[in-house]
Amino acid sequence: MNCKDVIKMIPDFLNNDLNGRELKSFIEHMERCKDCKEELSIQFLVQEGMARLEGGDIFDLQNEFDRVMEDARRKMRIGRIINYIVYGIEILVIITILTIIILIIVL
Numbered sequence: 001m002n003c004k005d006v007i008k009m010i011p012d013f014l015n016n017d018l019n020g021r022e023l024k025s026f027i028e029h030m031e032r033c034k035d036c037k038e039e040l041s042i043q044f045l046v047q048e049g050m051a052r053l054e055g056g057d058i059f060d061l062q063n064e065f066d067r068v069m070e071d072a073r074r075k076m077r078i079g080r081i082i083n084y085i086v087y088g089i090e091i092l093v094i095i096t097i098l099t100i101i102i103l104i105i106v107l
C-alpha cells in the first residue's frame with residue numbers, strides 16, 4: 001500500500017470503519033512511515049479537537065492519539081491471533097480427514 005492509499009483511509013480509520021485486513025496494512029504502514037503518521041496525527045487532532053471544543057474538553061489530545069494507536073495495534077494483534085486459531089483448526093480438520101482416509105485404506 002502506498003502513502004496515497006493510506007492517507008485516503010485515515011477518515012475510515014478515525015471512524016473505526018476499517019476491516020481487519022485494511023487495519024493491519026494501515027497500522028503497518030503507519031509504523032514505518034513518519035509522513036503518514038504525522039498526517040494521521042493532524043487529522044485526529046482536528047477531528048477530535050472539534051468534537052472536544054464543543055464539550056469544552058481539549059486536554060490530553062496527544063495522549064488520546066497514542067491511546068487510539070495502541071488500541072488499533074491491540075485490535076490488530078487479536079485479529080492475528082484469531083487467524084492463527086482458525087488456521088490451526090483447519091489444519092487439524094485436514095489431518096483428521098487424512099487420518100480417517102488412511103485408516104479406511106489400510107483397514
Ligand SMILES: [Zn+2]
Pocket residue numbers: 002003006029033034035036
Ligand atoms: Zn506513508
